[in-house]
Amino acid sequence: MGEKMKEASYDVLVIGGGIAGGEAALNLANNGLTVLIVEKDLSVGGKMILLSKVFPTLDCSACITTPKISEIARHRNITIFTGSEVRKIRKKNENDFEADLIRHPRYVDAEKCTGCQLCEEACPVVVPDGYQFNLVGRKAAFIPFSIANPRAAAIDIESCTLCGACEKACPPGCIDFTQEPEEYHIKVRSVIIATGFRLFDPLLIPRYGYGLHKNIITSMQMERQLAPTRPFNTILRPGDGKVPCKIAYVLCSGSRDASVGNPVCSQICCMYSIKQAQLLMGALPMADVTIYYLNIRSFGKGFEEFYEQAKGMGVSFVKGKIGKISENPNGDLLLRYEDINENRVKEKVHDMVVLSVGIVANRDVSSFFGEGLLKLDPYNFVSQPDQLLRPAKTSIDGVFVAGTASGPMDIPDSILSSGSASAETISYIIGRNE
Amino acid sequence: MEIEKGKTYKYLREKREVTEAKENLKRFNQVRKLILDALKENDLTVDQLSLKVDMSKDEVVYWLMSLIKFGYVQTGSLDDMDEYFSYKLKK
Numbered sequence: 001m002g003e004k005m006k007e008a009s010y011d012v013l014v015i016g017g018g019i020a021g022g023e024a025a026l027n028l029a030n031n032g033l034t035v036l037i038v039e040k041d042l043s044v045g046g047k048m049i050l051l052s053k054v055f056p057t058l059d060c061s062a063c064i065t066t067p068k069i070s071e072i073a074r075h076r077n078i079t080i081f082t083g084s085e086v087r088k089i090r091k092k093n094e095n096d097f098e099a100d101l102i103r104h105p106r107y108v109d110a111e112k113c114t115g116c117q118l119c120e121e122a123c124p125v126v127v128p129d130g131y132q133f134n135l136v137g138r139k140a141a142f143i144p145f146s147i148a149n150p151r152a153a154a155i156d157i158e159s160c161t162l163c164g165a166c167e168k169a170c171p172p173g174c175i176d177f178t179q180e181p182e183e184y185h186i187k188v189r190s191v192i193i194a195t196g197f198r199l200f201d202p203l204l205i206p207r208y209g210y211g212l213h214k215n216i217i218t219s220m221q222m223e224r225q226l227a228p229t230r231p232f233n234t235i236l237r238p239g240d241g242k243v244p245c246k247i248a249y250v251l252c253s254g255s256r257d258a259s260v261g262n263p264v265c266s267q268i269c270c271m272y273s274i275k276q277a278q279l280l281m282g283a284l285p286m287a288d289v290t291i292y293y294l295n296i297r298s299f300g301k302g303f304e305e306f307y308e309q310a311k312g313m314g315v316s317f318v319k320g321k322i323g324k325i326s327e328n329p330n331g332d333l334l335l336r337y338e339d340i341n342e343n344r345v346k347e348k349v350h351d352m353v354v355l356s357v358g359i360v361a362n363r364d365v366s367s368f369f370g371e372g373l374l375k376l377d378p379y380n381f382v383s384q385p386d387q388l389l390r391p392a393k394t395s396i397d398g399v400f401v402a403g404t405a406s407g408p409m410d411i412p413d414s415i416l417s418s419g420s421a422s423a424e425t426i427s428y429i430i431g432r433n434e
Numbered sequence: 435m436e437i438e439k440g441k442t443y444k445y446l447r448e449k450r451e452v453t454e455a456k457e458n459l460k461r462f463n464q465v466r467k468l469i470l471d472a473l474k475e476n477d478l479t480v481d482q483l484s485l486k487v488d489m490s491k492d493e494v495v496y497w498l499m500s501l502i503k504f505g506y507v508q509t510g511s512l513d514d515m516d517e518y519f520s521y522k523l524k525k
Contacts, residue, residue, distance in 0.1 A: 125455065126462045126500055137462075137500030140455070157446075161455045164443035177442040214492040232499055233509045233519070240491040241480035241498070242517050286516075331491070 005100075009187040010036040010079065012425055013099055014194055015086055015368070018046020019065065020403025020414040020421075021194030022072045027422035029077035033429065036186060037072070037080045038101055043148035044080060045069050046196055050131065050145070052226040054411055055275040056306035062147050062228070069149045081184075082106075082150065089191060089368045094398060095429065099186045105179035107155035112174035115143060115151040119166035119175060127159045129231070133221045135238055136231035141166040141175075146229050190398045190425045193368075193382055194418070197359040197404040200254030200262060208253065208355060213327040214239030216353045219249075219272060226279045235283055237352050239331045244287065244351035247280060248335060249273045250322050251293040255358030264379055266358035267408040270297050273356045274307055277315040290316040290350070292337060300410065320346070325353055359408040369396065381407045392421035400424045465489075465497050470506060470523065477510045477520040 012028050014021045017039030025035045037044065048054075049069065051061035072078055087100040108119075119141040129138035131145045140159040143151060155166065155175070167175040199220060202210035210216050215237045217225075225235050237244050251273055255266040270293065277289040296317070298304040311317065320337040323345070327333055333353050339346050361380035368374070375383040375395035382401040386393050392400040402421035403414040437445050468487045472478060480498065484491045498521055501507040510520035 124462075125459050126504070127458060128496075135499070136496065136503055139504075157450070159455050159458060161452050161459050162443045162447045162450065164441065167440060167443050173440060175442070177446040178437055231503075233502070236495070236519075238492055238495055240484075241495045241519065243512070243519075245517075 005183045005185050007185050007187075008036070010034045011188065011429060012036070012190045012192060013038065013086075013089075013097070013186060013188040014192045015365075016046070016194035016196055016403075016405070017041070017044035017072075017080060017082070018194060018196045018403065019048045019068070019411060020196065020405070020418045021046070021192065022069060023415050023418035024192050024194060024402045024422045024425075025078050026068070026072050026075065027419060028425060029075045031422075031426055033077065033426070035078045036188070037078060038084050038086055039080065039082045040085050042083050042106070042144045042154050043150070044072065044082065045147075045149060047220075048411060049147060050220075050224065050227070052223055052228070052279060053275060055271045056300070056302040058275065058278070060228075066147050066149075073149050080150075082110075083154070086368050089399075090370070091373075091396060091398065095189045097188045097191055097398065099184075099188060099191070101184040101186060103182040103184065105157075105181060106152070107157060107175060107177055107179050108153045109174040109176055110150045110152035112172045113150075113152035114172060115153070116171065117143060117153070118169045118171065119153050122165040122169035124163065124165060125159055125161060127156065132224050132231040133218070135221060135224060189429050190400070192392075192400050192402055192421050192425060193365055193374075193394070193405050194402040194421070195362045195365045195405045197408070198362050200260070200266075200357040200360050202253055202355045202357055204260050205254065205257075207324045208250070208322070208353075209325045209327065209333075210355060213325065213333060213353075215244075215327070215331050215333055215351065216325060216355060219269070219276065219354055219356045222276055222354045223272075226276060226283065235280065237331065242331070242351065243284065245284070246288045246350045246352075247277075247290070248333070248348075248350040248353045249277065249289070249291040249356055250325075250335075250353060251291060251356045253355040253357050254360070256294065262358060262360055262379070264408065265297060267297070268410050269356040269358055271300070271303055271306065271410070273354070274310045274315070276354070278310050278313060281313050281315065288316070289314075290318055290348070292318050292320045292322055292335070294319070294321065294340075300412075359404060362405065365405060369399075374399065377407070379407075381405065390420075390424065391417065392424040398428055400428075466501065466506065469494075469497060469501060473507065473521065473523045477522040479513065479518040479520050481518065483521070 011033035123139035123141040125140035126137040128134040319340040400421040402418040
């Protein structure tokens, strides 16, 4: 152990501060357990906090997430480390785990920062904004997004010119370039893995032309365009700023496709695409939205009605497999597809194409424990040895899984899964004490 | 080195190379000048700006939207076909 390593102990370590990790932490904290949430990002809230609305109710996502996140952040039994990573976890005995963590420097004292954004105003550097999926720029001194928690600035040190403008502009004097990475050695009694998922990288399907044709975007980029804190003043094509009229969705982009290594259904793409199509019809009343699908999987409560509602609003559904997307000189996109119902190859031109990208496993998790100790399923999600009776159980006693770390699922299922993980954790801790 | 409160950036200057970050800054300043100069005379669409500043349209969109975000430019009116917005300097 290094000399600078700090020590602390908690009842439970929750890895990941998204909606699943947050919900599990809240359940545990409300039952009197002390919890440490380790989040690699600069804000808790995960992917849900970046969404526009949720399906099938079309409730505002931020309106649901923000109070929950605020409750988590203010809870006396919960400690949150943002911008932090788990390096190693060792199980010494039952109810006895040790974890090595690293807190990366934010270069801002988040406790003192008032979120006034004067540093952001003073900063001269503009780099692509990852939270807006690179559709617009942000400063090197920045608040991650308007409803971030903690709502404190951070310095992107890789992009910073160290001009000092932010430091001079900061009224409470909270910018501190002397911050160094901090190493922690933590003792906990149980661990919950809530590391979430990654979005499929559409560059892995070159025939779709993502990255090459600028008017092809991912569903998450469209999600940002539809959110109240959107990057543009309205829905625009990133390739030339045109207000799109004919918009196509390509479902199963990177899901149910063994050729790209992801043969499973991502469970959410059909419904989020239908949700976005409905929101687009509201934002652009003249828009013509077409969804190219293989099968519509509307399996949840209210999903089929939601699908029928979209059809009623005028969204076109074409059962078709996309072969290739090419670009016309004016930036429009030509979709060549197999119309499965008519058994014919057809072509259609659209202004903009949205790739409904699927969910893939977040592989970071496998490195936390010793080689092979935490078993993964064939798709690299955390394996659930007793999926029906004890879905939160993993291959290590005392380590539980919540949310999409165990496989694709929607938000309500993630929250349910967090309930299961927190109940299992409490049972494990109490059981070992008796 | 002695760290002066309010000038801690000097501490990191001795430790970090910022050449690439400075290049990015230079690029932003050049693009900002190009776009703001081009918009001095008329309101322009992305297409028109792209021709005037000799930059690809997608790059123009990115920089233009960033300049709107940081308060240099504002959105003007839509064209007759309701397809393209024009953009103007923020007064």
